[in-house]
Amino acid sequence: MVADNKQSSLSSQVIAGLILAAILGAASFIPGAFKWILEIAADFYAHLRATSGLPNWSFYALALMSIHNVVYWIAHITKQRGPSVGAYKCDNFLGIKWRWSYFSGQITNLWAYCPQCDTMLVYEEVGSLYDPDRKTLLYCETCGCNRLDHQGDEDYLVQKIRRQIDRKIRTGEWADVVDRTT
Numbered sequence: 230m231v232a233d234n235k236q237s238s239l240s241s242q243v244i245a246g247l248i249l250a251a252i253l254g255a256a257s258f259i260p261g262a263f264k265w266i267l268e269i270a271a272d273f274y275a276h277l278r279a280t281s282g283l284p285n286w287s288f289y290a291l292a293l294m295s296i297h298n299v300v301y302w303i304a305h306i307t308k309q310r311g312p313s314v315g316a317y318k319c320d321n322f323l324g325i326k327w328r329w330s331y332f333s334g335q336i337t338n339l340w341a342y343c344p345q346c347d348t349m350l351v352y353e354e355v356g357s358l359y360d361p362d363r364k365t366l367l368y369c370e371t372c373g374c375n376r377l378d379h380q381g382d383e384d385y386l387v388q389k390i391r392r393q394i395d396r397k398i399r400t401g402e403w404a405d406v407v408d409r410t411t
């Protein structure tokens with residue numbers, strides 16, 4: 230979105246430049262047109278420098294409106310600078326670190342990392358498909374030990390963490406995590 234806006238403002242600047250060049254080019258074909266443009270510019274400059282006989286209350290009214298505008302824009306800018314949910318991409322659940330990204334507002338690439346060395350963990354499912362004691366182990370190859378021993382299969386574990394992230398986004402708890410980690 231930001232890149233799009235930058236691009237559209239850049240292309241509108243290019244278009245404005247081209248229009249100005251076209252006007253100047255066309256003006257150079259009309260005899261005396263350039264002198265006429267310069268005269269208008271000089272008149273306008275003189276007008277800007279001239280003083281006006283407006284009553285003082287009108288200046289106070291303008292000053293008040295300016296203050297109002299400045300306050301409005303400061304509030305607008307500071308509001309935009311607050312963290313967005315998109316910044317919430319890492320959190321600790323079940324004693325290990327989980328990272329993910331977002332695609333079309335959905336949590337994707339959710340996976341576990343070692344809390345000690347930050348290595349991506351590998352999983353192993355223990356027990357057969359219909360075994361009620363089936364469990365998932367998350368192993369760190371760098372530390373050489375299991376970081377999690379969790380009841381249920383790997384898909385259940387990932388979905389369980391996904392529900393926790395979803396809960397924190399809805400309750401607003403995510404903002405505390407972002408504040409803590411940044």
Ligand SMILES: [Zn+2]
Pocket residue numbers: 343344345346347348369370371372373
């Ligand atoms: Zn490790």
